[in-house]
Each structure stands twice: as C-alpha cells, then as structure tokens.
Amino acid sequence: MMQVERLVVFEFRSGPQPERRSADRRHRGGWKASGELPKGVTMASKKLLGMLNDAIAGELQVSLQYMWQHVQWKGTKHFAVKDEFEKIGIEEMKHSEAIAERLFYLGGIPTTKPEPITVGSSLKEMLTADVKAEEKTVKMYKEVIALATKEGDLTTAHLFTEILADEEGHHDTFQSLLEEI
Ligand SMILES: [Fe+2]
Numbered sequence: 001m002m003q004v005e006r007l008v009v010f011e012f013r014s015g016p017q018p019e020r021r022s023a024d025r026r027h028r029g030g031w032k033a034s035g036e037l038p039k040g041v042t043m044a045s046k047k048l049l050g051m052l053n054d055a056i057a058g059e060l061q062v063s064l065q066y067m068w069q070h071v072q073w074k075g076t077k078h079f080a081v082k083d084e085f086e087k088i089g090i091e092e093m094k095h096s097e098a099i100a101e102r103l104f105y106l107g108g109i110p111t112t113k114p115e116p117i118t119v120g121s122s123l124k125e126m127l128t129a130d131v132k133a134e135e136k137t138v139k140m141y142k143e144v145i146a147l148a149t150k151e152g153d154l155t156t157a158h159l160f161t162e163i164l165a166d167e168e169g170h171h172d173t174f175q176s177l178l179e180e181i
C-alpha cells in the first residue's frame with residue numbers, strides 16, 4: 001500500500017510539465033524568423049500596421065503629457081486633479097504596451113517616437129490640449145477598428161474597441177474638468 005502511494009507521488013512529480021500558457025508564446029513571433037506564416041494566422045496590411053504605429057506614437061505622447069501635467073501642478077484646483085493626470089497617464093502607457101505587443105505579433109516594430117507633446121502651463125491650457133488629444137484618438141481608433149474588421153483581424157478590432165472605451169472616458173473626464181475651471 002505504501003509502495004503504491006510513493007509511486008503515485010513519483011509519477012506526479014516527474015510527469016510532463018504543464019503546457020506554457022498561450023499568452024507566453026503569443027507575442028514571441030517565432031514564425032517570423034522562418035518567413036512562413038502558419039495557416040490561419042492573421043495578416044495585416046501595411047496601412048493597418050502603420051496605423052498601429054501611429055496609435056503607439058499618440059499613446060507615448062499622452063502618457064508623458066499627462067504625467068508631466070501631474071508633476072507640474074500649481075494652485076488649489078490643479079492640486080485637486082493632479083492625481084487624475086497620473087492615473088490616466090499610466091493607463092496610456094499600458095495602452096501603448098498592448099498595441100505594441102499586437103503590432104510586434106503582426107510583424108511590425110513598435111516606434112519609440114511620440115507625437116509632439118503639449119504639456120501647457122495653466123490648468124486650462126493643459127486640459128484644452130488633453131481634450132484635443134483624446135478627440136483625435138477617439139476618431140483614429142474608430143478608423144483602426146473599421147479597417148481591422150474589414151481585414152478580418154478581429155483581435156485588433158477587439159483590442160481597439162476596449163481601448164476606445166477608455167479613451168472616451170478620458171475625454172469625458174478632461175471635458176468635465178475643463179468646464180469647471
Ligand atoms: Fe490611450
């Protein structure tokens with residue numbers, strides 16, 4: 001009886017290791033080295049890859065823009081909202097990571113260059129620039145979703161649909177704060 005128990009334990013420990021999670025392999029892009037796409041893998045057009053890189057440049061811009069607006073606070077009203085800038089800045093950095101992972105999977109190289117950053121000096125200047133940035137992003141992400149859907153890249157369309165909801169929330173926050181000044 002004891003021997004059977006020991007055998008069971010041994011088999012459990014020496015058995016096959018659990019398969020790595022698909023997420024670990026998803027972004028390695030090993031197939032790119034061979035130049036051969038496995039059947040069923042999504043192909044993206046150059047236009048779509050370019051739009052993903054434009055999206056990354058915009059995300060890098062606003063992640064820095066909002067973080068520096070968080071740092072450079074002045075006065076009571078700005079003090080009250082400075083943490084909101086930090087929170088949204090971090091969300092934008094996570095967006096840039098998610099889009100870069102998708103772009104890399106599709107065979108592109110993520111840009112390191114942000115779009116021009118507008119920090120502003122007064123709170124009103126900052127929020128005006130931020131509303132403008134979010135409006136531009138919302139418009140562009142709708143175009144990405146439309147093109148990705150047209151190309152059958154449902155994963156990219158889904159990713160941008162999720163991010164778009166965040167961007168609409170950011171726009172709403174900045175617009176509401178701007179109206180209160
Ligand atoms: Fe974003």
Ligand SMILES: [Fe+2]
Nearest residue numbers: 134166167170
């Ligand atoms: Fe945003």
